[in-house]
Amino acid sequence: MVYKAVVIGTSTGGMAALGEVLHALPRNFPLPILIVQHISSRSDGFIVRYLNELSAIRVKEADEKEQIEAGCAYISPPNYHMMLDQDSCIALSVDSKVSYARPSIDVLFETAADVLREGLIGVILTGANSDGSKGIAAIKKRGGIAIVQDPATAEAEAMPGYAIKAAQVDYVLSLKNIGAKLIEIVGV
Amino acid sequence: MKQDFNEISLQNEDIEIMLLLEAIFIKYGYDFRGYSQAHIKRRILRRKELLGLSSVLEMISRVLDDRSFFDTLMMDFSINVTEMFRDPGFYKQFRSEVVPILRTYPYLRIWHAGCSSGEEVYSMAILLKEENLYEKAQIYATDFNEDVLENAKEGILSIDALKEYTYNYQLSGGLSSFSDYYIAKYDSAIIEPSLKKKIIFADHNLVTDGVFGEMHVVLCRNVMIYFGKALQSKVTGLFYDSLCNGGFLCLGTKESLKFTEYEKYFECFSEEYKIYRKKFKA
Numbered sequence: 400m401v402y403k404a405v406v407i408g409t410s411t412g413g414m415a416a417l418g419e420v421l422h423a424l425p426r427n428f429p430l431p432i433l434i435v436q437h438i439s440s441r442s443d444g445f446i447v448r449y450l451n452e453l454s455a456i457r458v459k460e461a462d463e464k465e466q467i468e469a470g471c472a473y474i475s476p477p478n479y480h481m482m483l484d485q486d487s488c489i490a491l492s493v494d495s496k497v498s499y500a501r502p503s504i505d506v507l508f509e510t511a512a513d514v515l516r517e518g519l520i521g522v523i524l525t526g527a528n529s530d531g532s533k534g535i536a537a538i539k540k541r542g543g544i545a546i547v548q549d550p551a552t553a554e555a556e557a558m559p560g561y562a563i564k565a566a567q568v569d570y571v572l573s574l575k576n577i578g579a580k581l582i583e584i585v586g587v
Numbered sequence: 588m589k590q591d592f593n594e595i596s597l598q599n600e601d602i603e604i605m606l607l608l609e610a611i612f613i614k615y616g617y618d619f620r621g622y623s624q625a626h627i628k629r630r631i632l633r634r635k636e637l638l639g640l641s642s643v644l645e646m647i648s649r650v651l652d653d654r655s656f657f658d659t660l661m662m663d664f665s666i667n668v669t670e671m672f673r674d675p676g677f678y679k680q681f682r683s684e685v686v687p688i689l690r691t692y693p694y695l696r697i698w699h700a701g702c703s704s705g706e707e708v709y710s711m712a713i714l715l716k717e718e719n720l721y722e723k724a725q726i727y728a729t730d731f732n733e734d735v736l737e738n739a740k741e742g743i744l745s746i747d748a749l750k751e752y753t754y755n756y757q758l759s760g761g762l763s764s765f766s767d768y769y770i771a772k773y774d775s776a777i778i779e780p781s782l783k784k785k786i787i788f789a790d791h792n793l794v795t796d797g798v799f800g801e802m803h804v805v806l807c808r809n810v811m812i813y814f815g816k817a818l819q820s821k822v823t824g825l826f827y828d829s830l831c832n833g834g835f836l837c838l839g840t841k842e843s844l845k846f847t848e849y850e851k852y853f854e855c856f857s858e859e860y861k862i863y864r865k866k867f868k869a
């Protein structure tokens with residue numbers, strides 16, 4: 400298979416949306432998933448426990464320098480940017496905020512697109528700002544796949560709206576259909 | 588996910604970045620070759636974009652000809668973001684668990700490696716003062732970025748951040764009021780001068796400089812996250828050599844020794860706050 404990883408970005412309304420997408424994936428989902436959810440810098444990891452409970456795949460907070468593996472979802476820790484490094488390890492950073500956010504979706508998407516090129520699938524879900532649109536453009540520029548939640552079905556429509564404007568995205572889908580599309584693309 | 592070397596097709600841009608780092612090392616002696624590639628590449632491409640240059644190659648001739656352009660890149664590479672009492676829980680843990688052990692030493696040598704503009708050092712100074720350990724301590728605060736070291740010596744705090752710092756201080760188990768430790772002017776705040784008494788600020792590059800004394804505590808927080816794995820191991824070795832038996836190594840809360848060769852030489856003292864203790868020789 401040409402695909403090597405999925406990246407997902409979301410903000411307002413993201414916890415429920417992520418829940419729905421991850422819940423749809425089977426335990427043997429053959430790719431690693433890297434997730435940025437905008438979250439308060441003092442949050443306590445509740446979202447990781449919550450998503451891990453309801454998913455068949457494993458969901459964990461990303462550790463610095465950890466090698467990403469299939470069937471596991473890695474969530475960026477609050478107050479750190481998450482990047483994918485050349486050797487497919489996670490690199491964290493306390494660099495300044497990017498588009499008012501840390502973690503920033505663009506930072507994850509751009510670095511992952513740089514390493515995995517056409518092997519990357521990017522997903523933008525509900526959110527109330529424009530973070531992620533540069534990242535989606537970077538993924539498309541390198542020949543990866545872009546999936547965006549249909550703004551009409553999103554709790555906050557701005558983020559999917561900006562993403563759709565930023566690049567020729569491949570699929571605009573309701574939440575329910577995003578998990579199914581991921582499964583179809585990777586063929587489990 | 589690991590690829591064979593043959594399968595990796597280096598893009599021209601990646602090759603140019605390697606050459607740029609080589610040029611910087613040869614010309615200026617600062618070695619960024621072992622840093623995290625994602626980090627360095629992002630910074631270089633951002634700078635290229637800001638300057639409207641068409642390739643990284645152009646940056647090479649520029650950095651060779653122009654010292655001030657090197658200074659710019661140096662600033663780009665050394666992320667200086669810091670706070671007073673960053674990760675308050677760490678200071679709380681340090682106060683309750685490490686301080687009682689430090690009390691048993693006749694004097695204390697503490698090294699902040701990668702201290703940036705000093706906020707972490709002054710936080711520790713406040714903590715030691717409140718625990719009556721400051722007078723027997725010698726604090727070394729080092730960084731390889733001379734500009735931020737100058738700021739650190741001045742001890743100027745951002746007015747905008749004072750509220751956040753005050754909150755951090757309270758969460759960290761502070762015994763007094765944070766406002767006791769700075770003098771507010773109308774547009775800035777400056778650290779209470781007596782906190783500087785036992786601090787020596789010095790230029791030190793973790794990649795190329797060596798051990799400079801035996802320490803009871805080394806703090807290197809949010810510095811090695813910018814290093815690749817091999818360099819992390821090497822620098823952890825430097826800390827190992829710098830610590831006395833039973834000495835403490837404190838990393839950032841999202842860092843760990845897990846991926847270094849030195850894990851087995853340290854005992855994990857606080858898993859949550861990444862405090863390690865050098866094992867006593869058997």
Ligand SMILES: C[S@@+](CC[C@H](N)C(=O)[O-])C[C@H]1O[C@@H](n2cnc3c(N)ncnc32)[C@H](O)[C@@H]1O
Pocket residue numbers: 493665666667668669670673700701702703704707729730731732735791792793794807808809810839
């Ligand atoms: C993100 S700041 C961390 C500041 C502080 N320790 C904290 O946690 O808030 C990283 C610092 O490491 C310094 N640094 C990076 N590489 C270094 C090296 N090779 N030697 C010494 N300092 C270095 C940078 O200049 C920067 O000030």
